[in-house]
Amino acid sequence: MQDLLYELAISTAEVASVMLVDKRPADLGVAYTKSSSTDVVTEMDKASERLIVDRIRAARPGDAFLGEEGGESGGSSGVRWIVDPIDGTVNYLYGLPDWSVSIAAEVDGEVVVGVVAVPMRGELYTAARGQGAHLMREDGSSERLRCNTGVSLDKALVATGFGYSAERRAHQAESLMGVLPRVRDIRRGGSAAVDLCSVAAGRIDAYYERGPQEWDFAAGTLIVQEAGGTVGGLHGTPPSAELTIAAGPDLFPPLHDLLDEVGAARG
Ligand code: IPD
Secondary structure (H helix, E strand, C coil), rough: CHHHHHHHHHHHHHHHHHHHHHHHHCCCCHHHHHHHHHHHHHHHHHHHHHHHHHHHHHHHCEEEEEEEEEEEEECCCCCCEEEEECCHHHHHHHHHHHCEEEEEEEECCEEEEEEEEHHHHCEEEEEECCCEEEEEEECCCECCCCCCCCHHHHEEEEEECCCHHHHHHHHHHHHHHHHHHHHCCEEECHHHHHHHHHHHHHCEEEEEEEECCCHHHHHHHHHHHHCCCCCCHHHHCCCCCCCCCCCCCCCCCHHHHHHHHCCCCCC
């Protein structure tokens, strides 16, 4: 069954990606932010999620869904799909390339398949539990992913993200002040799912954020784990909105302790 879910997740992420690229209004961009920008992006988010859910439901009518736009809907098959129809909506709005379609499939509560499509980079990141994580490119080439190991905290390139509320951001800025002097540098890419794939691909060493939701990190978490990385929250808890940390297995403990020390899970 895992293979079927894997194929369905890949083909659905590809179809949604094509729609989002083709239907993105040509004049969407910074100017739009003054008037109806958020509505346009919300419409594209909704259209993408509708397409994804309809396509999967046509193939598997008994499955449940958790989507950023549509919330929870029940099913009796034991399979639940966790969908972020556009992760990195602000990048999508501005025409920046790092936005993604993220689809995970869970069987009896365990994520077994994760797919993150990054259409503007022509990249598709995939993982099936126990079968590794892969990057497939538009030109047909593919590679197995391995996250970086042997990186000390002071040499680590660390991505993070910020929430939408001003209060949350003030706390995030405060804890970031404690992180920045202790690592190589910080990146803010704008899509949690892409950040997780970048950890898996060794393009960055780690990612952490307070606030991401299940749809932001479900697929990316499996991709990091299958690339040999560790994903979790504070003190042995699973990744969650409280705090999600992803890194190579040897970098995870010192980064975890630093984030705990600076109060990255507060606010
Ligand atoms: C957001 C992105 C961003 C992260 C935010 C998320 P959205 O998702 O993943 O990188 O910092 O926490 O909410 O809103 O673009 O789907």
